[in-house]
Amino acid sequence: MKILVTVKRIPDPDESLKFADGGVDYSSSKWVPNAFDEYAVETALRLAEVAGSKDRLAEVIVMSVCPQGQRQHVTQFLAMGAERGVVVDADDSTLDSIAISKLIAEVARREEVDLVVAGKLSQDNEGNQIPQRVGGLLNWPQACFAAEVRRDKDARELTVSREVDDGVEIKKIPLPAVLSVDLRVVLPTSVSNGVTAADHRYQEGARLASLRGITMAKRKKVQVFTPDDLGVQNSGSETTRAINPPPARPSGQMVASAEELVEKLKTEAKVL
Amino acid sequence: MSNVLVVLEFSDGTLKSSCLPGITCAKQIADANGGELHFLVLAADPAASAEAVASAGFGASTVHTMANPAFEPFTAEAWADGIVAAVRATNPAVVGGTASSSLRDALPRAAALLDAALTSEVTAVGAEAVLTRPISAGRALLDQASSGAVSFFTARGSEFPPAEAGGAAAAVAALPPADASTRGVTVVDVQKTQSSRPALSEAEVVVSGGRGMREGENFKMLEELTDLLGGALGASRAATDAGMVPADLQVGQTGKIVAPNLYIAVAISGAIQHLAGMKGSKTIVAVNKDEEAPIFQVADYGLVGKWEDELPKILELVKAAKAG
Numbered sequence: 001m002k003i004l005v006t007v008k009r010i011p012d013p014d015e016s017l018k019f020a021d022g023g024v025d026y027s028s029s030k031w032v033p034n035a036f037d038e039y040a041v042e043t044a045l046r047l048a049e050v051a052g053s054k055d056r057l058a059e060v061i062v063m064s065v066c067p068q069g070q071r072q073h074v075t076q077f078l079a080m081g082a083e084r085g086v087v088v089d090a091d092d093s094t095l096d097s098i099a100i101s102k103l104i105a106e107v108a109r110r111e112e113v114d115l116v117v118a119g120k121l122s123q124d125n126e127g128n129q130i131p132q133r134v135g136g137l138l139n140w141p142q143a144c145f146a147a148e149v150r151r152d153k154d155a156r157e158l159t160v161s162r163e164v165d166d167g168v169e170i171k172k173i174p175l176p177a178v179l180s181v182d183l184r185v186v187l188p189t190s191v192s193n194g195v196t197a198a199d200h201r202y203q204e205g206a207r208l209a210s211l212r213g214i215t216m217a218k219r220k221k222v223q224v225f226t227p228d229d230l231g232v233q234n235s236g237s238e239t240t241r242a243i244n245p246p247p248a249r250p251s252g253q254m255v256a257s258a259e260e261l262v263e264k265l266k267t268e269a270k271v272l
Numbered sequence: 273m274s275n276v277l278v279v280l281e282f283s284d285g286t287l288k289s290s291c292l293p294g295i296t297c298a299k300q301i302a303d304a305n306g307g308e309l310h311f312l313v314l315a316a317d318p319a320a321s322a323e324a325v326a327s328a329g330f331g332a333s334t335v336h337t338m339a340n341p342a343f344e345p346f347t348a349e350a351w352a353d354g355i356v357a358a359v360r361a362t363n364p365a366v367v368g369g370t371a372s373s374s375l376r377d378a379l380p381r382a383a384a385l386l387d388a389a390l391t392s393e394v395t396a397v398g399a400e401a402v403l404t405r406p407i408s409a410g411r412a413l414l415d416q417a418s419s420g421a422v423s424f425f426t427a428r429g430s431e432f433p434p435a436e437a438g439g440a441a442a443a444v445a446a447l448p449p450a451d452a453s454t455r456g457v458t459v460v461d462v463q464k465t466q467s468s469r470p471a472l473s474e475a476e477v478v479v480s481g482g483r484g485m486r487e488g489e490n491f492k493m494l495e496e497l498t499d500l501l502g503g504a505l506g507a508s509r510a511a512t513d514a515g516m517v518p519a520d521l522q523v524g525q526t527g528k529i530v531a532p533n534l535y536i537a538v539a540i541s542g543a544i545q546h547l548a549g550m551k552g553s554k555t556i557v558a559v560n561k562d563e564e565a566p567i568f569q570v571a572d573y574g575l576v577g578k579w580e581d582e583l584p585k586i587l588e589l590v591k592a593a594k595a596g
Contacts, residue, residue: 013544017411024412101384123525126407127392129380132348136384141349141455144377147519159460164373165290165473167520170460171347183509183526184519237423238389241402241415249551252572258585261557261575262593269555269572271477271534272501272593 001058001175002113003044005082006104006131007037008092009066009073010124022242033073036119038080038206039186043149043179044117045081045207046191051200057193058114059083063107065092065100068224079209079217086111087224096238099227101133106230108138115158116178120145131180141173147184153194274307277336277364279314279355281346281374282321287328289474292434294370297427299331299435300397301366310364311335311442314343314354319444326444328437335444336362342452345459346374350452352381357450359386359422366401368394371426383424390424391416393529395431409525409548429473430531430552465520469504472521477503477534478550480523483510484539484561484579491517493583494538500590506530506550508540524549539579542567559583 011029018025041062048058060082064074068089078085088103095103108116116138118131135142143160147168150159157174163182173179184190188201209217227233255261266272278298281288295309302309309332313322318337326335338358342350355378359367367382369375371393383390396404398415403425407414472478479498481491491505498505506523507516523530525545531552538559540546543566550556551570558571561578568574575582 013409017408019412024408096389097380098384098387098389120526124408126405126409126525127390128376129383129390129392132377132380133384135348136352136381139455141457142377142381143457144348145373162373163520164462166471167462167464169462172458172460174456235387235389235420237387237418237420238391239417239419241417243407243412243414246406246410246413249570252556252568252570252574254568254574254576258575258577258582258589261573262586262589264573265534265555265557266593269534271555272590 001115002111003048003058003060003115003117004108004111004113005037005040005044005060005062005077006116006118007041007062007064007073007077008034008122009064009070010034010122013123017245019243019245022244024243031070031073033076034119034122036121036123036181036183039181039183040117040119041077041080041082042186042206043181043191046202047149047151047193049081049196051196057195061086061111061113063104064088065090065095065103067091071222074222075217076209078220079213080207081213084220085222087222088227088230089224090227095234096236097127097129097133098235098237099232101130101137102232103227103230104130104134105137106232108134114175118178118180120180120182131178135178138176138178140176140178142178143171143173144180145182146179147182148190149179149185151193155194274305274365275310275362276302276305276307276366276368277310277312277358277362279312279367279369279375279379280325281372282313282315285321287321287325289434290370290372290429293429293432294368294427295330295435296432297394297397297425298368301401301425304397304399304401305365307365308333310362312355312358313337314351315339316341316344322444326442329439329441330435330437331439332442335442336447337444338447338450340449340452342454345462347454347457347459348377348381349455349457351378352385353452354450355379355382356385357452358447361447364422366423366425368425368427370429375426379424379426386422388420388422388424389418391418392426393428394425395428406548409544410551411544428529430529465518469498470502472504472506472523472528472530475504475530476532477501478506478523478530478532478553479503479536479538480506480508480540481511481516481538482508482540483514485511485516488516493587497536497583497587497590500587500594501534503532508543508546537567537571538583540567541565542570
């Protein structure tokens with residue numbers, strides 16, 4: 001089995017934004033991996049590995065659309081345990097979601113992968129649409145916002161618990177398929193592959209790279225394409241007109257006691 | 273043609289109230305474009321649902337229906353097929369609806385099949401139908417223009433008032449049947465959250481607890497306040513991750529986005545990701561023992577103190593206020 005995981009670098013979400021000329025100036029930003037992509041890689045690794053053994057049930061490939069010289073996040077995911085990388089050398093900020101989805105779908109086709117795993121959204125752009133688009137372009141089934149993923153030994157299908165508005169939906173999808181993951185997918189027993197012992201508990205969250213992983217990552221293969229190599233042009237049908245700060249909330253007041261609070265809620269805000 | 277097509281969702285034949293803000297957003301786009309408002313009903317047997325919506329009007333001119341057993345239960349795969357077929361048959365300029373978990377699943381897939389742009393979680397409609405959406409956990413607003421024969425949107429439910437029934441009845445028109453396939457998927461089960469309280473995203477009052485509540489048992493006092501105010505219970509990610517309350521109570525960038533009349537945050541420090549989910553609320557109250565907590569920067573009323581001391585007092589005072 002082959003698993004393709006899509007990953008992205010984002011400006012550090014804990015840094016404040018610098019607004020300039022109707023946009024945001026990211027020139028001095030620190031770049032970090034998108035947290036949901038860390039969960040996606042963790043999901044793929046849990047599906048691929050047999051905990052406590054060196055056996056692997058799948059090859060994990062990480063893919064990113066980014067300038068070739070700025071792929072530290074790809075190296076980081078290789079250090080976490082992915083086998084190899086694919087980089088599409090382009091300034092991703094100039095490509096719209098239509099083009100990015102086509103690049104991912106084309107790599108999935110060429111690599112003949114069985115599963116695409118993606119984070120449910122990127123913390124910067126918050127589009128929440130790439131995995132769904134890739135599912136459509138490949139004509140594969142999709143399971144979005146996954147909180148739990150189960151595979152029986154050698155099965156050609158996954159059972160996915162998805163977080164939906166009124167609860168949890170359990171969906172069985174045949175492979176090949178597209179999966180987008182929500183944050184609860186990295187709880188200790190959220191992913192099982194039918195081979196790792198059923199009572200195995202992973203450490204919560206995405207794993208950290210080991211020292212050995214970091215050394216190995218430098219030797220792992222990263223294949224580089226351009227959008228032209230993959231036959232994809234930017235569509236130009238999404239245009240950003242401006243990016244502005246949200247209107248500031250009028251500043252509030254501190255109250256000295258529960259009595260004052262409830263009194264003000266009653267007489268001033270009139271919400272009680 | 274610059275019509276706007278809204279994809280509707282039903283529960284047991286009744287229009288889901290979550291669809292109503294999406295209709296309002298669509299109407300604003302239609303008005304900005306000078307087009308008509310159209311609805312789409314996808315179901316095994318859509319006639320009765322469509323008639324009910326058509327007679328309620330909502331400012332729509334036509335309710336299109338497409339019948340196919342593959343549309344129930346909902347799957348993104350079959351619905352995307354149905355939406356694509358409906359777009360080809362009716363040629364709208366814009367297609368969308370409320371950003372529910374179903375439409376966030378199906379609409380991008382349909383957009384990809386039509387090579388069309390999609391603007392997610394729209395919060396405002398501007399001139400020339402430029403759509404505004406929040407990015408970076410609500411710290412910035414992006415104005416997006418879309419070109420192409422058709423474009424898609426999802427509307428953030430908390431940002432548009434619910435559409436009101438009324439006006440002339442719409443016509444009902446059955447679309448020719450089209451292929452729609454679930455691609456071999458099966459929906460095994462939907463485990464609905466059982467609650468006697470209103471849904472988080474629709475409640476007038478939301479009371480949320482954070483990491484500082486320490487354990488699930490302590491949420492009982494928050495639940496008491498919640499029920500006293502007839503609201504919904506929420507939580508920060510720290511509280512849901514720690515297992516104090518179920519995950520679907522999470523308010524924030526990665527949970528539910530809420531904008532009630534009154535939001536009460538107790539023992540929540542106010543991480544950016546949490547603020548992204550609640551800062552549209554009309555009145556925000558924060559109770560936290562740390563006077564430096566970022567939650568106080570968005571609060572209309574801030575009270576520095578331990579919840580153990582303040583909550584019992586607040587409960588008694590609210591009870592008295594309600595009685596008086």
